[in-house]
Amino acid sequence: MTDSPRPQRPHSVYFFGTCLIDLFYPDAGMAGMELLRREGLKVVFPQKQTCCGQPARNNGYQDEARAVARLQLDAFPGDWPIVVPSGSCAGMMKTHYPELFEGDPDHARAVAFSKRVFELTQFLVEVLDVRLVDRGEPVTITWHGSCHSQREMGVVDQPKALLRQLTNVTLVENPREAECCGFGGTFSVKQPEISAAMVTDKVASIEATGATQVVSGDCGCLMNIGGAIEKAAKRLRPRHIAEFLLERCHGR
Amino acid sequence: MSDAKSRILSRLRAAPARPLPERPDWSPPSYGDGRKDKFRKMLEASHADVHEVTRADWPSLLRRILADKGVSAMLYAPGTATGKQLAADWAGAAAPRLLPYDRGIEEMKSVLVHDAEAAVTTARGGIAQTGALVLWPDADEPRLMSLLPPIHVVLVEEDTITDSLAATMAAQGWAGGMPTNAILVSGPSKTADIEQTLAYGVHGPKELIVLVIGRE
Amino acid sequence: MAAEAKKSDFGGKAHVALNDPKLRANFRRAMDGLMAKRAIQFADPDEWKSLRARGAANRARALARLPELLEQLDARCTANGIQVHWAETTEEANAIVLGILMKAGAKRVIKGKSMVTEEMHLNAHLEAHGITAVESDLGEYIIQLAGEAPSHIVMPCIHKNKGEIAELFAEKIEGQVYTENVDELTAAARKALRGCFADADAGISGVNFAIAETGTLVLIENEGNGRLSTTLPPLHIAVTGIEKVLEKLDDVAPLLSLLPRSATGQPITTYVNMISSPRKPGEKDGPQAVHLVLLDSGRSRVYGDTELGDTLRCIRCAACMNHCPVYTRVGGHTYTFTYPGPIGKILTPQIEGLDCAGDQPHASTLCRACADVCPVEIPIPDILVRLRTEAVRPSATAGVKGGGSGRSAAETLGWAGWKTMYASPLVYGLATWAMGLVGNLMPDSLPMLKQWTSVRTKPKFAAKSLHQLAREKGFSDE
Known part of the structure; x- marks a missing residue:
């Protein structure tokens, strides 16, 4: 893109x-x-x-x-x-x-x-056209695409293509994947109630996929989504894609 | 020049010059031999009732359609060829009463608002992309015919159907002179203002019947 | 007017909306439906790309030539027999409309949907002078009965469900019994409004596009109320913003393909109504007189800045609000002024002033969903950032109303501190090291953390920064 x-x-x-x-x-x-x-x-x-x-x-x-x-x-x-x-x-x-x-x-x-x-x-x-070999246990995940990743960088399919290379990983699409999680930097403190409503909805949509882990490429979203998951004590694990891929493929 | 006008224009003229972009290439879709089918499909998707007819048989077909709907009075344009054909064909037959739109609205208002259950007009063309009928009302076939009665019947010749609005505008040379009122109609009047639920006939016609006169 | 005293209170109104589950459900359902329908319309990305580029260029060209096109429009309309009026302010526009109606002795007005007349609060002005104005678009009719303002620019009563409308009709329409059947509700409105159309002394409408080349006013709608308002009464007054002009009639074709598909996911509206003159001699219907009121109301000031002026490309399709995660949750009334959603967030502060609506540009995550779907490529998020900038450091040339009103000593100091930290590797290194040591001791009750931790846990500072780990693991520095 x-x-x-x-x-x-x-x-x-x-x-x-x-x-x-x-x-x-x-x-x-x-x-x-x-x-x-x-x-x-x-x-x-x-x-x-x-x-x-x-x-x-x-x-x-x-x-x-x-x-x-x-x-x-x-x-x-x-x-x-x-x-x-x-x-x-x-x-x-x-x-x-x-x-x-x-x-x-x-x-x-x-x-x-x-x-x-x-x-x-x-x-x-x-650029690298990487080939991944999955060494992990079976797991069901969903992907959260960050707004700027999708709409400024045009990065929509690339991370999912990587995740789909992992044979033991089931990627469940979130129908609300493209929707903003409500972080927005200072937005989260300037309009805290709207931000809270957005992240609550986002977590609900992630939960509805049935995944046990939510993988994303942006730590701003992960801080927001992960913080909300933890606060609500949900059984969901937020992961940055780099850590997830490294762990699956290189056992770290 | 009014003060407001000169002040607005001078403010606009004081703005920095903007680049004048070229119009990038864009072509509306074309349907080739599938044009009439697309036109029909799109109109039907908009809840219109489409019939393919011949120049000779449409008045009798229309009579049957309206009889099924129990229409007892229909507005028509007595000065047009269509109107004359209709009047001649229906004369003496068991058909809805024909109400001529032959005076100004000031005198005709009650007929249009209360009496006419249907009206028949011609279309100047059709547009396949959107399933639209092109109406150019005039002195003989006034604007409100296609708007006030609950059923609107439109005759359109297959040959006048184009692929797109752009094609119609070009073919008919619209930019060279527009009529008092030009209208595109795609289906009966509708609304989705209540919970995005479609409802027909909110203000204009509840039914749109399209008679496509085939090539002969 | 009441409008002048209004001030945006986005957070306060959002609080109310967010705690109204019915309202939130109504918006969520409606926006989901509209997004899905739009997506079907633009399933072919190549078609969308080329159509949108053409639409955007047509609007950009019109703005580039705006003053001369307005003069051409005025001349062509006048030659066609349409009387053209110019208004610098909404007060002037109201006075012009009232003057035309009074001169004609008009007492009853039927209105087609027009956001510009909402901007003018025209109905209230006419009522105050003994003229009844009845809204005839079903959605507008419903909110007029309810005494409310539109909450969406295309679907004004989208915040109400059919139960609420059923109650309203049963209460306000004579002889109407409670029914949630949409066909019956629609029929009730048709019946109630038929007489208003027939008896109206004048019709007032908005305009979607005004064609300079031919002096043609293009109006689109589904219901037929717009055609009735502009055809049946003896007098028609069209009111529009000065930005709605297009160079050529041909320019309207791609825009008519973009607008309804973006707005409601329809290939085209039921009616496209192109008006080029009043009733000509021999014609049997149509208004005897047609007037066009061109309203500025701050638009020429917006035009003064090339970047901000892109706001004026807007064709009012509402796709930006349909796709806005903020609008979807708080609804249109949270925006206080006439235009809600992302377009409102860039338009309102420019028209009303940053001192009055400066909170609106900040009520966005800059997620760019709006920019993605805008059919005329308005860079809404970038204009939001530009307005945030104008609020704290107004540029000399832009002259944005209320520019600089967002400055605060505390915030300025905060960002100066931020810069000191992040523009110096040394200070940054020390600061991150210190944060790693003591950052996690910050209590949840600190000002910004308090809002954050309402639904989230506090982020945890890592013991070692990435800088430190990279050094330790032998990643080269150069």
């Missing part, structure tokens, strides 16, 4: 871990890097990286967002692909960096940067 030409399989990739993963879900980030490393790639994790800048951008603080985004432009100087285990952060960098730097001396750099950005599952499918 990306407009940029599909790159040849590179020998090295950058990994942008995202601030949420950094603070709360580092295992998901490590799993993403491990998956790439096991595909024979050199995975580079620049220690200078912080956050894509989306929180400030979405709240109207463009100068602050740009300052933080500029640091990311500096942190990934080579021309390798930048793989991101989050459709939302990837969407920010891919679709919004060029407009964020409109009229800025760094505009050309931002455009070039944006063309190198891939969401993790997109990269695994479209």
Whole structure:
């Protein structure tokens, strides 16, 4: 779904871990890097990286967002692909960096940067064309596609294609899969009641699939959905796809 | 120029110039030999009753259809060829009473609102994509004929059916001159305002009967 | 007018709506149905893509040439015998409509569905001057009987179920007994409104598209009430926003394919009504006089900014609200003003001011469901972000009403702190390290955590950050 030409399989990739993963879900980030490393790639994790800048951008603080985004432009100087285990952060960098730097001396750099950005599952499918061997026990799961993954990155089928490669995994489609979980960053605290209603409905729709695990590619959604699952003491396990795939295929 | 107009226009003109995009390629669908069938299928999906007729037999067929529905009075356009054929064919037969729309609405209102149980008009064309009838009412065949009576009967010639609205507009040169009122009709009047449940005949006709005159 | 005193209270009204299970069920059912029907219409992605690109271009072209097209429309309509009026404000538009009616001695008005006249609160204005205005679209009729405002721009009474409508009819329509049979309810409305049509001195309608090339007003509808309102009474007044103009008659074909399919999942509405003049000599019906009122009401200000001006492309199909997860849960009345849903969230703050409706651009997760389905490619989420920006740092050129009114010292300081942390690898490293140590000690009662933990557990800071783990596991830094 990306407009940029599909790159040849590179020998090295950058990994942008995202601030949420950094603070709360580092295992998901490590799993993403491990998956790439096991595909024979050199995975580079620049220690200078912080956050894509989306929180400030979405709240109207463009100068602050740009300052933080500029640091990311500096942190990934080579021309390798930048793989991101989050459709939302990837969407920010891919679709919004060029407009964020409109009229800025760094505009050309931002455009070039944006063309190198891939969401993790997109990269695994479209660039690496990975083949997965499932070593796990039979399990029934459902998928939650994040809004920005679907509608900014055009990543809809790639993660499900990966999950379907797993022979012992039954993927049950959620009829409300495409609907927002209600996270929306500051939305969840600016309109807490609407956000609560949305995530409650989302969890109910996940539960109705009969799955025991809900897999997603975005830790913002997982923090929201997982937090609601835990609060309501539901028998459901939220998983980041990177961790799920690594565990199934490499027994970790 | 009114003050409001000049102020609005000057505000609009003060705005930065916008790019004028080209119209990208787009082609409405085409149906080839399946055009009439598509037209019929779409109309029937909109709850219309479609009959294929000949130029000679339609008045007698219509008489039977209306008799089945118990229609006793029908509005018609006495000045049109269609109206004349109908009047001649029905003369002396057991048929609904024909009410001519021959005066202004100011005098005809009661006939249209209370007396006419049906009305027959012609269509200028048909559109297969949406199952639409193209009506261009005029002095002989006024606008309210297709609107006030509970049953609307429309005659359309198969040859005038096109694939799409765009095709009809082009073929009939609409941009060169529009009538007082042009109407596309796809089915009887309907509403889904109550719980998205379809109900027919909310304000306009409850039934739409389409007579397609085949090629001869 | 009452409208001027109104202020958006999205959270407060959402609270009420969210706690009304009947309302939520009504919206959920309705929106699910509308989404499913639309999806069937646009099952072919290639057809959707090319049709939508053409529709968007036709609207963009019309906006690019807006001032000259409006002048052309005015000239063509005038040549056709349609009298054209321009109004800068809703008050002016109300005065123009009232003036036309008074001059004609009209006392009874029948109305076709028109969101612009809702925006004007025209009915109240006419009532105040002794003129009765009856809404004839079934949904509008129902909410007029109930004394409410529309909760959806295409299906105004979507918030009511048939039981509520049955009760309303039994109470308000003479001789009507309680029935939940939709056909019977519809027939009751037909009967009650027939006389209103026949007796009306004037009909008032909106306009879906106004064609500059031919001076034609295009109106679409299913019920026939729009055609009746514009055909049966001796006087017709059409009211529209200045943005509804199209360059050419041909431009309307793709838009007529997009609008009903996006709105209700119909291939086309039952009626497409194209009006180009009043009754001509010799014609037996149709109004003797047709007036067109062009309303600005803030639109020319919206037009002043190229990005924000894309708001004006809107063809009022309501697909954005049908697909909006927020609208679906809170319904149209939560938006306070005339236009609900995502389009309302970008239009209302621009028309009424960010000081008045600044909470609306923030009542969105930016999920982009609206942008995905918009048939004219309005980048609604990006305009939402732009309005959030205008609320705290107004741009010199845009001149958005109430720009800057969202600034607060606390928030500014908060984002400055955020920047300090995230724009410096050193500060960031220290902060994440500290969070890993003490972050989990934060009590649930802290301001933002309190809202978060209402239905969720607190996120848990990891003992080691990804930065740290990557270093430890030997992932290269460059």
